[in-house]
Amino acid sequence: MFVQWYIIKMAKLYFHYSTMNAGKSTALLQASHGYRERGLETMVFTSSKDNRYGESEVVSRVGLRTSAHTYTESDDILMMVQDMNKKNELSCVLIDEAQFLSKDQVEQLGKIVDEMNITVMAFGIRTDFQGELFEGSKYLLAWADRLKELRAVCHCGSKATMNLRFGKDGAIRSGEQVEIGGNESYQSLCRKCFWSGTVAIVKLPFI
Numbered sequence: 564m565f566v567q568w569y570i571i572k573m574a575k576l577y578f579h580y581s582t583m584n585a586g587k588s589t590a591l592l593q594a595s596h597g598y599r600e601r602g603l604e605t606m607v608f609t610s611s612k613d614n615r616y617g618e619s620e621v622v623s624r625v626g627l628r629t630s631a632h633t634y635t636e637s638d639d640i641l642m643m644v645q646d647m648n649k650k651n652e653l654s655c656v657l658i659d660e661a662q663f664l665s666k667d668q669v670e671q672l673g674k675i676v677d678e679m680n681i682t683v684m685a686f687g688i689r690t691d692f693q694g695e696l697f698e699g700s701k702y703l704l705a706w707a708d709r710l711k712e713l714r715a716v717c718h719c720g721s722k723a724t725m726n727l728r729f730g731k732d733g734a735i736r737s738g739e740q741v742e743i744g745g746n747e748s749y750q751s752l753c754r755k756c757f758w759s760g761t762v763a764i765v766k767l768p769f770i
Contacts, residue, residue, distance in 0.1 A: 574682040576672055578661070578703040580689045581713035582723045582751035587686040588621055590713060591657050592629055594684055603654035606647050607631040608640065610660035612741060621659045631659065634668070641671035644681070653681050661687030663741070664699030673706055691740050692728035692749070694757070717753035718763035725757035726750075734760035 581587060595605045609621050611633040621631045634640055644656055656675055658664070664672075664685070672683045685707070689700050696704070704710065715723040727750050728735040728742065742748070750762060 572680065574676045574680045575708040576676045576703075576706065577682070577684045577709045577711065578700075578707035579684065579686045579711045579713055580700060580704070582715045582726050583688060583749050584751050585713040585715035585723075587688075587713060588659055591621060591659055591684070591686045594655070595629060595657050598655050604651045605655045605657060606644060606653050607657045608634050608659065610663040611635050612663050613660050634664075636663070636665045636668070638668070639671065640668050641674050644675050644679070648679065648681070655682045655684060658683065658685040658687075661685035661703060662689070662697035662700045663687075664703070666698060666702050669699060669702040669706060672703075676708075688726060690726065692726055692735065692742075693737075693740075694725060695740070697740070715751045717751065717756055719753060719756055719761075721753035721755070723751035723753055725752050725754055727752050727757050727760070727762065729760075729762050733762060 579587060579590060591607070595607055598605045607621055607629055609619075609631040619631055619633050621629055632643065634643075640658075644653065647653060656672075658672070664687075672685065675681050676683050685699075685703055687700055687703070688697065689704070690696055717723040728738070728748060729750065730748075752761070
């Protein structure tokens with residue numbers, strides 16, 4: 564008697580988190596490329612809040628880029644994925660800037676995994692410039708099947724776990740949670756340097 568074995572693909576919800584400048588967008592783009600190289604369809608999302616590199620595109624600091632669907636906090640990502648899946652069967656949904664997701668949207672990501680059996684990989688910053696969790700990160704940390712921390716290094720050599728916002732007078736400790744910026748406004752620091760407000764001197768290249 565022969566027994567047939569069936570391998571059932573079990574999708575999962577992944578959350579890859581870190582401080583700024585840890586290569587999250589690069590990791591997302593590499594993951595999407597890996598799927599597409601094997602003939603599998605992916606759907607990439609990014610937040611409409613971060614338009615530093617233009618809209619509807621994910622761009623890494625090393626120059627990699629791909630087109631993306633933008634989302635706002637009011638968008639139904641589950642419905643957007645369902646509509647796309649009818650046109651092209653999806654194997655993976657990838658979310659950049661996942662810290663900007665709402666609680667409802669993180670729940671929608673879970674339904675994409677559980678009801679549609681499509682893997683979801685979310686990439687985002689864990690905490691804001693005051694050391695508080697973003698809403699999207701809070702619920703991804705609580706509900707994701709797999710968590711992975713991407714390592715960044717503080718200027719002192721320790722592991723960077725915090726994001727410091729700074730200006731001409733040093734560390735900024737109050738203000739709106741979301742203020743889009745890059746190396747001119749934020750630094751990734753260890754906890755000790757974060758609380759002491761120790762900002763590294765940024766060396767600009769010769770022109």
